[in-house]
Amino acid sequence: MNFIFAKLFEDYKKKLSNPEHFITKYITFVYLCYTTVILIPVLVFLDHTFFKENFKIAGYSFAISIAIIFFLISKNVERIYIKKKRIHKLKKRFKHIKIHKIILYPLAIFIPLIIIFLFPLEIIFLKGGSILNHEIIGILK
Secondary structure: HHHHHHHHHHHHHHHHHHHHHHHHHHHHHHHHHHHHHHHHHHHHHHHHHHHHOHHHHHHHHHHHHHHHHHHHHHHHHHHHHHHHHHHHHHHHHHOOOOOOHHHHHHHHHHHHHHHHHHHHHHHHOOOOOOOEEEEEOOOOO
């Protein structure tokens, strides 16, 4: 992912007046996708264990958790990648490697989407359900 971050930043630097802002938002979104993949099983387990399938509590806790995590990730990404100039170090590190924009932008879009599509699979494997006409008994059942 650091390669994609560096190449996107390099491209943003050519086109935009404030590339740090845009790359910070993109990195925050990618890290939010990663943490949500980790957070969903924890919340499903807590929901199944303590709240006995009360989806209102699980939904509220999920929304509050995402908001808090987004804020924390955003501040940490800005501190690590922008203030400590890690994005510039990554840009220098990968400057000799070339990638065409036709490949870079779909990668930048599809990697977070693939991560997001893992959410329903996680819930099905935890709670049970069916995938392509195959019944799956959940781990928590």
